[in-house]
Amino acid sequence: MALTISKTNKDKPLLILSGYTYIIERITDLKTESYTWRCTKYTESKCRGLVHTAEGKVLRSSDIHSHGPNHGEIGARVVSASLNQEAKETKQSTTEILCSATQGLSLEAVSSLPQLNSLKKKVRCVRNKEDRVINPATLTDLEIPQKYAVLPSGEQFFLFDSGSEEANRVLIFGTQQNVKHLKLCEHWFSDGTFKISPLLFEQLFVVLGKSGDVTVALLFC
Numbered sequence: 001m002a003l004t005i006s007k008t009n010k011d012k013p014l015l016i017l018s019g020y021t022y023i024i025e026r027i028t029d030l031k032t033e034s035y036t037w038r039c040t041k042y043t044e045s046k047c048r049g050l051v052h053t054a055e056g057k058v059l060r061s062s063d064i065h066s067h068g069p070n071h072g073e074i075g076a077r078v079v080s081a082s083l084n085q086e087a088k089e090t091k092q093s094t095t096e097i098l099c100s101a102t103q104g105l106s107l108e109a110v111s112s113l114p115q116l117n118s119l120k121k122k123v124r125c126v127r128n129k130e131d132r133v134i135n136p137a138t139l140t141d142l143e144i145p146q147k148y149a150v151l152p153s154g155e156q157f158f159l160f161d162s163g164s165e166e167a168n169r170v171l172i173f174g175t176q177q178n179v180k181h182l183k184l185c186e187h188w189f190s191d192g193t194f195k196i197s198p199l200l201f202e203q204l205f206v207v208l209g210k211s212g213d214v215t216v217a218l219l220f221c
């Protein structure tokens with residue numbers, strides 16, 4: 001049976017299994033993705049429920065919970081994680097996000113959900129926070145979110161930052177592969193564009209490399 005993993009309010013992995021939820025207590029082996037998970041009611045109910053997983057499967061579990069399963073609460077948690085993700089990563093309207101997050105939810109889970117207005121407020125709150133990260137008031141406040149720092153392939157894309165205290169802050173984006181390629185190019189070209197530079201920045205400076213007849217944009221500063 002494949003594992004169902006959601007996220008906690010703090011964006012940590014949350015294992016959902018048979019009406020119980022677990023957080024990672026120990027990484028036993030990263031290579032085989034072997035984890036020990038502890039029931040989330042460990043403190044609140046002094047629960048000793050543990051699950052061991054490896055390679056996306058349950059190896060063994062000690063189902064000695066001091067409380068009953070709660071499918072309703074879990075459904076509500078999954079909705080909350082889904083709202084969070086959709087609000088951050090899509091441009092869907094608040095109503096659309098609420099519809100897709102609550103689709104197919106059991107009655108038990110619906111009854112555990114907060115009021116509709118609180119859910120809407122949560123979506124707006126996540127969006128405002130995300131917007132402040134992307135469009136901060138000053139260059140010092142600018143932090144590059146992980147989704148813009150790393151490519152979907154896992155390769156690092158954000159290569160250099162001259163520092164948040166730097167008056168003329170410079171950021172460089174590209175891949176190590178691009179840097180290697182640039183080293184081998186016979187000719188380098190550069191082009192500064194002012195029109196499309198992001199807010200707070202003066203210009204977007206592109207470094208291109210020519211190898212043979214092919215010229216490619218490799219670094220973005």
Ligand SMILES: [Zn+2]
Binds near residue numbers: 047065
């Ligand atoms: Zn438990």
